[in-house]
Amino acid sequence: MGFKSLAGKFYAGIVQKQIEYQRKNAVSLQQKIFLYIVGEAATTKFGTDHGFSDIQTYEDFKKRVPIRDYEELRPYIDRVISGEENVLWPGTPAYLAKTSGTTSGVKYIPISKQSMPEHITAARNALLNYAYETGNTSALDGKMIFLQGSPELYELNGIPTGRLSGIVAHHVPGYLQSNRMPSYTTNCIDDWEEKVEAIVGETIKEDMRLISGIPPWCQMYFDRLSARAGGKKIKDIFPNFKLFVYGGVNYEPYRARIEESIGFKIDTIETYPASEGFIAYQDSQKDNSLLLMVDAGIFYEFVPAEEIFNENPTRLQLKEVELNRNYALILNTNAGLWGYNIGDTVKFVSKNPYKIVVTGRIKQFISAFGEHVIVEEVEQALMEVARKEGIDIVEFTVAPQITPADGGLPYHEWLIEFGHAPYDLKGFALKVDQALQEKNIYYKDLIKGNILQPLIVKSLKKNSFVDYMRIMGKLGGQNKVPRIANDRKIADQLTRYITN
Incomplete structure (x- = not known):
């Protein structure tokens, strides 16, 4: 066992205490975040337009802030993109995350200096929680890969802009940089098939232990690896590969084929990151549901899915949700998204702690x-x-x-x-x-x-x-x-x- 693995075991115990506190105090932490973000944004353009200084309760908030999707919030976001300060959140964003929407074309989601660390912390906690539960920290002693978009950023009116995965790549902790693959040059290749071939070339001889990405594109990587290695299973190419981290889609339709490619039933961690915030992650190998991030700069609201297109839908905070009911997920964040309909639907399968499964998209x-x-x-x-x-x-x-x-x-x-x-x-x-x-x-x-x-x-x-x-x-x-x-x-x- 290497030094990083030993240190990981120690740190996992510390982080586990923080996670357990969040599990047990979800409602009070949500109230704390609600008061904090409303207070911080009170003097912004959005805050003054919606009377944030007079908001004392969630009921006050609902009366002043309607539910909006990206297009409806766009007049404010366009002012942010133009470089105007103090529009949705104090100052200007640290980044703009560029993403493609099915109805809005290209979208630019603000990421603030307060919200950026939450993405990193949640990803770290997902891994350390796994390490604490299983005792497996061996991934820290070998190589790991995150199949992602290009880390190259460009400036839009002075604001660094790019894909979320590319932005996050600039914030990977220093102690993991030597483990991380592929190289920066390879990661910047635009053509995906060319990029995968280059990644295969760089990694096929390495001690890969953790692989992460969206399942269909990881499957492409596995297929190309196997072809390059004369048909070998991934377990024979990477004998120490023990953990697959994924997100973005339901894994079940891909599970059988991926496990067939790997050669055994591998441990997995499902994550629920979005440009708007890191929302949840799988916290147990015995349970596929996701632990809601209740202390990550996001105040959540939930609308019964069948009401989301109503003029005045029911809006619930965390303590009001019911189990096994489909809800549209609404976000209010420390990057300045307010009453934001992210477009996903979720269902609670536990309230002690609060755990969800992602059930689909509102418009799908x-x-x-x-x-x-x-x-x-x-x-x-x-x-x-x-x-x-x-x-x-x-x-x-x-x-x-x-x-x-x-x-x-x-x-x-x-x-x-x-x-x-x-x-x-x-x-x-x-x-x-x-x-x-x-x-x-x-x-x-x-x-x-x-x-x-x-x-x-x-x-x-x-x-x-x-x-x-x-x-x-x-x-x-x-x-x-x-x-x-x-x-x-x-x-x-x-x-x-x-x-x-």
């Missing part, structure tokens, strides 16, 4: 006929059947087919790239359809009432989604294919890859 659903099928239901239905049938799923997306060419009843079209395809595709589709009916009563009623016909699965050629993302200029990094949509913008592009 199918409700062409009132069925309101959500991502969580689609993923669960598919994976239940795939596991039972031993079917390997590489990637998929679902869209409505309202006007079938044959004039028949409309249906949900599932475009799936299989690793190991089912022998009976129609039979597989019927089983998935039955599983989906069991999860969504509205969908079931439409099937039974002959408004919809059962879903139809179309099998796609190998690398279809990679090719699609390449064409769209979104290959790699933090980009991902939406699992479900209420239109056919993505589906119509993918139909070119359907196998006969």
Whole structure:
């Protein structure tokens, strides 16, 4: 055991006490953050426009600050981008995180000098919490890699700007810099396939122990490693590789294929970072739910998902939430986001401590006929059947087919790239359809009432989604294919890859 591993064990014990305090005092810590951020922003443009100096309670806050998405908050954000000071938060941002939205095009999310450390602290705590639970700190003695966007930043009216992963790369603690890969030069390569090949070349002979990234792009890395090593499993290339850290998408559809590539069931940590703040991380290997970050500069609000588009939706603070109910997540942050609808939905599975699962995106659903099928239901239905049938799923997306060419009843079209395809595709589709009916009563009623016909699965050629993302200029990094949509913008592009 090396020095870093020994030091990690000691430090993990200290951090664990902090985490336990946060678990036990979540509500009071949220109240403390609420009063702090409202007080700090009282004299900003946003604060004066919304009467922050008169806010004493959460009820006061709700009366003055409406829920907004990026477009609705944009007039203030545009003033921040122009270089104006004291708009949403005192001073100017330390950074602008550039991200792509499905409805707003390019978005610029402010990161303040107060919010930036929270991203680093949360990531550190996720790793040290794992070390404390398992006793495994060996990753600190070897190499680790974070598959991410370019760390190159540019200035926008004097504010350093770039992808969140690139910004975070400049704040990796010094004691991890010697462990970290790839090289800065390789990390700056724009073309994702060229970048992955360069990363493979740099890492294939190294003692890699921790690998992190969005699952589909990590899978690409594993595939290229295996090809370069003559078909070896990752465990034979990196015998000390013991921890996979991921975020951005639900891991379950990728789990079987990734574990097959690695060669064993590896320990994993799911994280929930966003440009707007680091929201949660998995705090136990026995439980896949995520511990909500209650002391990380974010005051959370929760709106019942079915009310999010109402004119006056119900708004709840942490102490008011119920278990197993779908909520739209609303953020108020120490970077100046107020009543901000991040677009995600979450469900609480525990209130002691407060733990969540991410159930989908507000705008990712199918409700062409009132069925309101959500991502969580689609993923669960598919994976239940795939596991039972031993079917390997590489990637998929679902869209409505309202006007079938044959004039028949409309249906949900599932475009799936299989690793190991089912022998009976129609039979597989019927089983998935039955599983989906069991999860969504509205969908079931439409099937039974002959408004919809059962879903139809179309099998796609190998690398279809990679090719699609390449064409769209979104290959790699933090980009991902939406699992479900209420239109056919993505589906119509993918139909070119359907196998006969």
